[in-house]
Amino acid sequence: MSETSRFASPSTRRAFIRTGAAAAAAIPAVAAFGACGESRATTPPADTTKTAAPAPAPTPREKADAMDAMHEKGVKAFPAKTEGKGNQPFEPRMEGGVKVFDLTCEEVQWEVEPGRKVKAWTYNGQVPGPQIRVREGDRVRVKLHNKLPESTAIHFHGLELPNDQDGVPFITQPPVKPGESYTYEFTVPNAGSHMYHSHHNAAIQVGLGLLGAFVVEPRRARPAHRADVDYVMVLNDGSHGYTLNGKGFPATEPIVCKQGQTVRLRFMNEGMMIHPMHLHGMHMTVIAKDGWDQPAPWKCDTLNVAPGERWDVLVKATNPGTWAFHCHILPHAESEHGMFGMVTALVVKPAGVA
């Protein structure tokens, strides 16, 4: 696939150092990028303190090489390790037939990209909060424990709950004060890709991380919607920058499958902007909007996801390779320093490969 190693030439390294960019230290990339991941020897930065004479201005080629080195560094680092992982499966504990989920709101330092830590308000220390998956008709109890300095409340976005479980302070409940707890309990009414998030001072609180996926499996699954991989992708653009599941590229998570498999993607936008998500190499078949089946599924390769929307798509992974997958508002995905933010990859492993 990739042939990047061939142009990690000495001139690249020299220009890169001369222009003062941070060293493009080789970071072994995982199998996701296949051949891209070959580790390379690091080049120690030149000691520039000794030389009195100013360095000659970089040539255009050297400047291009320096920019490319920054781009390469990001790709090679993918998927970069960071502390903390959001959107983890949330196993409920059972209490007499009721699935109980304890959600503690607390502030943590969240590593969005390697080395960039931000203040985050989280459910259980994760951004997005732990992924709740239940089934239509389940009895669910959600216990909110507020360890934040502000009041909060949980709205179950998309669930058609009784009014007093809707989570809107002063309309359907009091706000949950700092140090207090509050319990929601309901029978899950409608299937689909939904969300839970704060509905109090929400422009701030959701931007800081108080959000998560709430997926409801239908009582009877549709055979046409069968998938080998079921992946939730939460988009956000609040105070943590442009993120997919709480991380910015290269710390985003690749979606991995085998050739011939079907991948179900559940896009959820918790941000303030649209994000038209573009998949390279294969198309997506749109099967549901906000948890409701589309009556006439349609195909696309760029899906515009607006704030509050959820879109479910199926991808038939026919085309092997590592495929860029990113928001097509390009400033959400790339700068002169390389790709960042809302970029990940769909990795389709060739059939017959372990």
Added chain:
Amino acid sequence: MSETSRFASPSTRRAFIRTGAAAAAAIPAVAAFGACGESRATTPPADTTKTAAPAPAPTPREKADAMDAMHEKGVKAFPAKTEGKGNQPFEPRMEGGVKVFDLTCEEVQWEVEPGRKVKAWTYNGQVPGPQIRVREGDRVRVKLHNKLPESTAIHFHGLELPNDQDGVPFITQPPVKPGESYTYEFTVPNAGSHMYHSHHNAAIQVGLGLLGAFVVEPRRARPAHRADVDYVMVLNDGSHGYTLNGKGFPATEPIVCKQGQTVRLRFMNEGMMIHPMHLHGMHMTVIAKDGWDQPAPWKCDTLNVAPGERWDVLVKATNPGTWAFHCHILPHAESEHGMFGMVTALVVKPAGVA
């Protein structure tokens, strides 16, 4: 439903006063919010002029209480009274079988929210202008009287009129100068949710209020589209801020229906930004786009409405209660000071209640 009265505690009031926020004077809310509307005694603000010693810094709990009090105040005020109401039904006068509508463009002071008055350029003193409702095949005459200091013209957005009635200065007509009048006349060609607005210096004039709904009933109504309530919601984000039918929360208008009824909503975006409108508690079935029936109606709870678009949806009001209904770009709907702008409520009165 709501239980807000239980936490109007003394400590809340104290913190609220100490932080200097405007007094959360009890404003009797209308029946829209049901139990939320219980009137409470006002708390007179403490006399701070006597004390020489500085007040101690508020505790986190007091700060949270103060923020909550601001949020509560907004909700309790809903729907707040303001001067002026836009989008009012416009009864034509008949002239020999022709429905005649006189539209006078004039500047007024428009109260967007209680106490916030802005300069508005209006049709007949309303923002949005009076709601025109006619039927396919009707003969219509619109007389424009320009009392503004700028020229203007009316474009009937969505109507497939003869070219010389299209309202675009220098392409299909001269601009209508200050002090002058201009007459449009046509047979209404196509049904649906349309709009009328200025098409001259329109980025400014429409932002200032020169816009209105132009709804065309079909010659033969579709039984599947029968609705008990038919509500036009015009979105705008110009110089008046984020508004629904010319008002910002808490001065927006609740949509009220009875359980079991069907509500038809006609979203119309006259602004410059998308507004993904999110309804709590129930889904919407999308039946028309720009006045044209969708061949395969589809369901959602968050509908992305782009500038110039009109979307018609049906809501089957199965779920009783007061349901938040707002733009899901959260900074268009809420700040640290509480909900504002593009927020209203769908109020579903329980069956059997008067």
Added chain:
Amino acid sequence: MSETSRFASPSTRRAFIRTGAAAAAAIPAVAAFGACGESRATTPPADTTKTAAPAPAPTPREKADAMDAMHEKGVKAFPAKTEGKGNQPFEPRMEGGVKVFDLTCEEVQWEVEPGRKVKAWTYNGQVPGPQIRVREGDRVRVKLHNKLPESTAIHFHGLELPNDQDGVPFITQPPVKPGESYTYEFTVPNAGSHMYHSHHNAAIQVGLGLLGAFVVEPRRARPAHRADVDYVMVLNDGSHGYTLNGKGFPATEPIVCKQGQTVRLRFMNEGMMIHPMHLHGMHMTVIAKDGWDQPAPWKCDTLNVAPGERWDVLVKATNPGTWAFHCHILPHAESEHGMFGMVTALVVKPAGVA
């Protein structure tokens, strides 16, 4: 149709001159605007250097006239001549059954509107690059020659190519350095309205003009999609401002057809913002998204096109006249100085007229 000549009154001219606006010199407009295009005698600007006394402040009417004159000037200039034309049909040369397209990336000065030249990074000196049209199953070779000071690469947006032809530096290929060339070769896999553009430092490079249409005719055309006119409209909002096919109004290109004909429009958004394109006078039937047939075509007059998306529509040109056609985010289309940016016209010539 238009009656603009009747209000080119002396008072208009006087006010226009007095307020110091550029002279609304008569520019003969082409047949596109029909009667609007009648040439008028130019009015020589008054010699203001002689008078010592300050001119009296303009009256409101004079100010309105001055504004209108600026608006008129823009419309009358349409379609204004500028140097350079993008999106031109690209005839391949054949090499043993392979369609070969040479694309040279080079910097040029690009005239966006009359007199406004900007730095552009182009394919073959055009913005958008030359329009590639091939057929499903064709063998295609694209030779990229990089004469820019930065590295680049071509991504064939929407084509489901083998991974090593996907054009993403460091994932599927090395970047193409300044002065170097690179060859892509593939069998065209899927029909539809696609694009080619840079995928390296793309937020900058695509904004500067490195983009073009890549249209793939299906092996078997659908009779229902037959069209008399097939028009690609590339939207952009990068460093060149708001453009349609690389030009801003009044230098945009009208789309011309005869009454009764069918026009196929292929919208392609290469920008960073949504652009809800609004056609006056007739509706559009949406037949494809990102090159994939919509299973249930639907109608609209305002089509929201997000970055990276392509939408194909059919317009049955039933309504004769010159119809404004513009982005309905009004600040992308009009200012106090008149229409600009994303505005063009659909010109439907009456049946029976040559």
